[in-house]
Amino acid sequence: MSAQERRIIYAHIGQPGYTTDIDCYLRHGGYETLKKAFAMPPQAVCDEVKTSGLRGRGGAGFPTGVKWSFLDRKSGKPVYLVVNADESEPGTYKDRQIIYNDPHQIVEGTLITAYAIQAKQAFIYIRGEFQHGAKLLEKAIAEAKAHHFCGNNILGSDYSVEIIVHRGGGCYVCGEETGLIESLEGKRGYPRIKPPYFPAVLGLYNCPTIVNNAETMAQVKHIIAMGGAEFAKIGVPGDRGTHIWGVSGLVKRPGLYEIEAGKATFGQLLYDFCGGPLDGRTFKAIIPGGSSTKILKFGDRFKGKLPSGEEFDWALEDIPLDANSIMACGTGLGTGGTIVLDDSVEMIQALANLNAFYAHETCGQCTPCREGSLWLSRITKRIAAGGGREEDVPMLKDIADQVAGRTICAHGEAVAWPVQSAVPKFREEYLESVRRRNKGEPSPYALKLI
Amino acid sequence: MTSKLKPETLAKADEIIALYPERRSATLPLLHLAQEDHGWICHEIIEWVAEKVGTTPMEVLGVATFYPMFHRQPIGKRHIRVCRTLSCALRGAYHTMEALEKEFGIQRGETAADGSVSLEFVECIASCGTGPVVHVDHELHEEITPERVKELADNIRATLSDPEYGKKEFVPGTAAWKG
Ligand SMILES: Cc1cc2nc3c(=O)[nH]c(=O)nc-3n(C[C@H](O)[C@H](O)[C@H](O)COP(=O)(O)O)c2cc1C
Numbered sequence: 001m002s003a004q005e006r007r008i009i010y011a012h013i014g015q016p017g018y019t020t021d022i023d024c025y026l027r028h029g030g031y032e033t034l035k036k037a038f039a040m041p042p043q044a045v046c047d048e049v050k051t052s053g054l055r056g057r058g059g060a061g062f063p064t065g066v067k068w069s070f071l072d073r074k075s076g077k078p079v080y081l082v083v084n085a086d087e088s089e090p091g092t093y094k095d096r097q098i099i100y101n102d103p104h105q106i107v108e109g110t111l112i113t114a115y116a117i118q119a120k121q122a123f124i125y126i127r128g129e130f131q132h133g134a135k136l137l138e139k140a141i142a143e144a145k146a147h148h149f150c151g152n153n154i155l156g157s158d159y160s161v162e163i164i165v166h167r168g169g170g171c172y173v174c175g176e177e178t179g180l181i182e183s184l185e186g187k188r189g190y191p192r193i194k195p196p197y198f199p200a201v202l203g204l205y206n207c208p209t210i211v212n213n214a215e216t217m218a219q220v221k222h223i224i225a226m227g228g229a230e231f232a233k234i235g236v237p238g239d240r241g242t243h244i245w246g247v248s249g250l251v252k253r254p255g256l257y258e259i260e261a262g263k264a265t266f267g268q269l270l271y272d273f274c275g276g277p278l279d280g281r282t283f284k285a286i287i288p289g290g291s292s293t294k295i296l297k298f299g300d301r302f303k304g305k306l307p308s309g310e311e312f313d314w315a316l317e318d319i320p321l322d323a324n325s326i327m328a329c330g331t332g333l334g335t336g337g338t339i340v341l342d343d344s345v346e347m348i349q350a351l352a353n354l355n356a357f358y359a360h361e362t363c364g365q366c367t368p369c370r371e372g373s374l375w376l377s378r379i380t381k382r383i384a385a386g387g388g389r390e391e392d393v394p395m396l397k398d399i400a401d402q403v404a405g406r407t408i409c410a411h412g413e414a415v416a417w418p419v420q421s422a423v424p425k426f427r428e429e430y431l432e433s434v435r436r437r438n439k440g441e442p443s444p445y446a447l448k449l450i
Numbered sequence: 451m452t453s454k455l456k457p458e459t460l461a462k463a464d465e466i467i468a469l470y471p472e473r474r475s476a477t478l479p480l481l482h483l484a485q486e487d488h489g490w491i492c493h494e495i496i497e498w499v500a501e502k503v504g505t506t507p508m509e510v511l512g513v514a515t516f517y518p519m520f521h522r523q524p525i526g527k528r529h530i531r532v533c534r535t536l537s538c539a540l541r542g543a544y545h546t547m548e549a550l551e552k553e554f555g556i557q558r559g560e561t562a563a564d565g566s567v568s569l570e571f572v573e574c575i576a577s578c579g580t581g582p583v584v585h586v587d588h589e590l591h592e593e594i595t596p597e598r599v600k601e602l603a604d605n606i607r608a609t610l611s612d613p614e615y616g617k618k619e620f621v622p623g624t625a626a627w628k629g
């Protein structure tokens with residue numbers, strides 16, 4: 001059976017004639033869900049989201065309703081909502097489409113969430129490079145205000161909230177929620193130590209804060225529109241709703257495909273949706289959910305037990321596209337940004353490319369992350385440039401092992417995981433790259449990645 | 451006060467500060483605002499931002515140097531940023547960069563002697579499915595393979611003498627709209 005898209009979040013994206021102004025949005029039923037939410041007590045809105053089983057779309061997949069329930073209400077301090085539109089994980093470009101083509105969807109979801117958690121103020125932290133995206137969101141907010149969907153006494157209620165669009169400065173680690181909060185406070189984006197700085201307790205201005213991804217906001221809108229129980233029928237146990245798979249790299253049709261959780265496989269995604277490999281090429285590996293997730297190699301078998309107790313034995317192509325199945329294969333669904341590598345790719349160069357990214361983006365607070373990312377980058381670059389030694393290859397893994405789990409924020413894992421997963425899988429090819437250069441043999445790879 | 455910025459910019463700064471629960475949060479917005487007006491972040495602007503948001507110039511300098519988007523020295527009239535991260539690299543970004551270097555006669559990280567263009571590699575700008583992508587100021591150019599570099603470079607050169615550059619209305623679907 002061939003898999004199909006199920007467009008909920010992207011229902012209107014790419015539709016001819018669909019525009020970003022509020023009139024178009026209203027014609028398509030926009031802000032009706034906001035009205036529905038405002039007719040409910042705030043806690044009931046939170047309960048619907050909990051019932052839905054939605055997991056956040058920012059990469060970590062934390063259950064959204066559960067996160068909201070962690071808010072420290074006892075302190076009496078104001079609550080803040082921060083929408084994470086930093087979209088900085090390499091391979092990820094799904095939020096961009098919503099921001100640029102359907103900004104009101106994010107604004108409506110943000111307003112519903114702000115009401116549900118009774119936020120005093122909401123922010124949309126958007127990556128600095130989305131200059132026009134920030135303008136589109138600001139315009140959408142102004143239009144929403146003019147219609148009394150935002151601002152003072154929304155829809156005649158006694159709830160008021162403003163949304164500030166805040167542009168970042170081109171820094172990956174400001175996508176990490178506590179780095180983002182520091183950045184929003186006007187500081188360098190140094191992630192904070194947890195504990196004590198769990199955002200739901202000590203977040204923005206040391207007040208309880210919810211940080212949620214931009215797509216998560218859009219998902220919330222649809223949960224309230226259809227009801228939590230109805231939403232919980234979409235997808236599979238443990239992973240509800242749809243995922244937007246953003247495929248990039250070496251496939252015939254890179255692009256964004258919204259698929260019901262668990263209702264297609266990587267094989268269907270890469271062959272049916274993306275048209276398979278480029279002519280004359282064969283697939284070699286994928287990085288399934290943004291550059292920080294562990295790499296999967298074609299030809300490997302994936303065996304184990306699912307949380308349901310069911311045993312599985314899959315080829316890469318058989319892995320179902322839901323969080324639990326992918327996690328059972330030793331990696332993560334992450335942001336759904338799948339990067340595809342084929343036989344034209346020299347794996348040591350691909351690794352050097354990613355290592356250079358993490359070395360550039362480390363904030364430098366933690367020694368293992370700062371030094372580790374730099375060493376990994378230098379060593380892989382050196383191998384690619386022809387100065388490698390065979391002992392470099394196991395050393396890469398040793399260094400990565402000393403970074404993961406020893407840092408303030410998950411950037412440490414992001415540094416380590418690509419190396420920890422790729423070295424065992426591509427050791428022979430890496431060694432071959434070292435030896436070939438040492439012997440001065442010509443490279444069979446024309447594609448330059450570093 | 452600073453003489454480096456236009457009166458409109460100064461007025462806009464006060465509007466921005468008033469939005470935030472705490473004025474220090476306006477640091478990044480003011481740096482963006484100042485850079486859009488003046489082109490780069492000079493020391494006088496650092497001092498101005500510090501005074502406006504109620505912190506020290508040292509703190510603002512720390513911020514301005516932490517975020518790659520802020521320039522601490524003047525850059526070319528057109529700023530060409532090529533994404534070099536994996537998805538774009540797989541589609542040929544390094545070859546695109548080499549072609550751009552040849553086209554403009556400068557290396558990555560350099561500004562042309564006549565101040566026309568600056569060329570830079572940047573990290574992922576969230577358009578990975580249409581790589582290689584190139585930002586020219588705030589315009590997003592997609593699928594800039596080495597073969598399409600000549601066309602892009604000619605377009606960039608043509609804008610150098612266009613007095614309307616940067617003032618045009620954004621049109622949906624265009625490079626400027628996507629940036
Ligand atoms: C280094 C790093 C970068 C991150 N970048 C982003 C990002 O660009 N966008 C995002 O939504 N979440 C990002 N996250 C995840 C956030 O910390 C946070 O978990 C997320 O915004 C929560 O939203 P959700 O609960 O809706 O998934 C990043 C995390 C790390 C460690």
Ligand code: SF4
Pocket residue numbers: 173190191361362363364365366367369370407408409410411412
């Ligand atoms: S893990 Fe890396 S990015 Fe995160 S706080 Fe430490 S040094 Fe900074």
Ligand code: FES
Pocket residue numbers: 090091092533534535536537538539573574575576577578581583
């Ligand atoms: S890798 Fe170039 S835009 Fe993401």
